[in-house]
Amino acid sequence: MIVAENLGKKFDNFTAVHDLDLHVQAGELLALLGPNGAGKTTTVRMLSSILRPTTGRAAVNGYDVVREAAQVRRSIGMLTEQPGLYLRMTGIEYLLFYGRLYGMSDAAIQERGFALFNRFGMADAHDRRLGQYSKGMRQKVGLIRAMLHKPSVLLLDEPTSAMDPHSAKLVRDTIKEMRDDQRAIILCTHNLAEAESLADRIAIIKKGAIVAKGTPTELKQQLLGLPQLEVRVDQHLNGQLQELALENLVTVEAIGDNTIRYRTPNPQQTNPLVVRRLGDLGLGIISLQEVSQSLEDVYLRVVAEETTEN
Secondary structure (H helix, E strand, O other): OEEEEEEEEEEOOEEEEEEEEEEEOOOOEEEEEOOOOOOHHHHHHHHOOOOOOOEEEEEEOOEEOOOOHHHHHHHEEEEOOOOOOOOOOEHHHHHHHHHHHOOOOHHHHHHHHHHHHHHOOOOOOOOOEHHHOOHHHHHHHHHHHHHOOOOOEEEEEOOOOOOOHHHHHHHHHHHHHHHHOOOEEEEEOOOHHHHHHHOOEEEEEEOOEEEEEEOHHHHHHHHHOOOEEEEEEOOOOOOOOOOOOOOOOOEEEEEOOOEEEEEOOOHHHHHHHHHHHHHHOOOOEEEEEEOOOOHHHHHHHHHHHHHHHO
16 A cells, blocks of 8 residues: 655755655554654655655555656545644535545535544534634644545554543544554654554654664564563562572573563573572562563664764
C-alpha cells in the first residue's frame, strides 16, 4: 500500500531526507518516530504528493507520488499537526466542503459526518463555528476530515495532540479499528506509549535517515539487549553474592540489597536453574520477573547515540 525506495529530499544545500526505505502493507500501522527536525514531516509530505522528492521513488495505493499525484491525494486521508481549518465554517459545512472535493454526495457526507461527530463525543457541535472549538476539538475535526471518504491509506501526524485522556482514547480506538479494517497507516507521534500500543512496526528517523526499524520487541532486543530479569530473595545480599554462584548460567548485571538482575537468551530454560542454584545457597525466592523495557528506553538510547555523535 505504501512503498518508498531510496527516497530523498534536498532544500538548496540542506538534505532533509535521504535514502529512505519504507514498506507498509494493508492492515499495518507503522509509527514514525524521531526528534524535531528529523525528517518525519518531510517524509509524510512526499508520500502525500505535497512535496516532490529529489531522489528515489514512492508509490501509494499503487500510484506514483510524482506522476500520479492527483490519484494519490484522492486516495489518502491526511491529518497534519496543524489541520488548517476554516474557522468561520461550522463543523458540518467544513465537511461538506471537503467531501464534495472527493466527489461524495451531500447525503453521504452528512451521514458519515454526523456518525463521526457522534463517535468522537461531539454530537452537539456540528452546527457550531470551528472558531468556537477547543484545540482538541479542532484536532478531532481534522481527523474526521481525513476519515470522511474512507481512504485505504492514512497519514496521521500527532493525531491526539492537545486532547484530554478520554478523547485521546477514542481516537486511538478508532485508529486500531481502521488498521483492523485493512487500512495502511503511518503515524507520526511523540507519544511513545501511544506508538507502542498502536504500532505493528516502528521506524526511528534522525537526520533524515532511518536508523532503527522493526517491531517493538525487535527494537528492544536490538538496542537494549537480551531480556533482563530480576529475582528477589529473602535475605540481605548487601550487593554481594557468593563467587561463581551463577557462573555459566546467566550474565549478572547488578546485585542489590536483596535483588539480583541478570540477562539470559533463554529465560525458560535458565530461570529454573537460577532458582535451584540460589536455593542451594539457602536463599528463598520471593519473586522472579522480567524487568520492563519500554519503547521510551529504545528511543532515548537512539537520542543518546545522536548526542554522543555530535
